[in-house]
Amino acid sequence: MVYFVGAGTGAADLITVRGMRLLEQADVVVYAGSLVNPELLAYTKKECEVHNSAELTLEEVIQLIKSAETHGKMTVRLHTGDPSVYGAVREQMDELDGLGIPYESCPGVSACFGAAASLNLEYTLPGISQTLIITRMEGKTKVPEKESIESLSAHGASMAVYLSAGMLEELGKRLLAGGYEKATPVALVYKATWPEEEAYLCTVESLAAVAKEHGITRTALVLVGDAVAHRHYQKSRLYAADFSTAFRKSDSFVRREKKRE
DSSP states (O other): OEEEEOBBOOOOGSOHHHHHHHHHHHHHHOHHHHHHHOGGGGSSSSOEEEEEGGGGGGGHHHHHHHHHHHTTOOEEESSSSSSSTTTHHHHHHHHHHHHHHHEEEOOOOHHHHHHHHHHTTSOOTTTTOOOOEEEESSSSSOOOOGHHHHHHHHHHHHHEEOGGGGHHHHHHHHHHHHTOOOOOOEEEEESSSSSSSSSEETTTTHHHHHHTTTTOOSSSEEEEGGGGGSSSOOGGGGGOOOOSSSOOHHHHHHHHHHHHH
């Protein structure tokens, strides 16, 4: 059996309990060494085989899994963040389907949520934005034209931009071309939740300069939108005194009921 496990954002204690237990049981672990915190490997048993996929091709990863399956061993394929976000897991699953090898997925905390926790952000502030867009700049992996930074920026929603730390000058230009104002708040978060995390608040206009000043060229996330500054938002109606829910009646409803009594 193979388990695709999300390692979380970086801190070793931010893996899910299920993910930790799967690591403890694993006979073989294939982990994304370029991004996964190696401290997570401390959860494995002494006799566990550990392989760094950063040094392997897709075919070599599948061969390791196939060999483990042949010997009745349980494999954990440990991916950074959540495997469903830029995890390149579907291609592996298709290979396993062809081999008749069963697998399951275990979710993890993606970087944009780790970064939000570090900065105490809420992406979906009423009156500001009710949408979070997760995207990336085009690099070796192409991005559909309809999902360009300019097209997505037109919504003015909260945006988390992955895998683009080496192209921040271009990113800034595209964010502006798409409709964000120069003064739109931005958070540049390097290695969110890792011990060496760095986070800088800036604007779309100053993003590239701030990154250059601090030497950030990789492993960083860019959060864009007015929610980053958490100003001028509206309070949630859910907790308003004049709003009824299935669990709590509004003040006006309570007063009407008392009058009837």
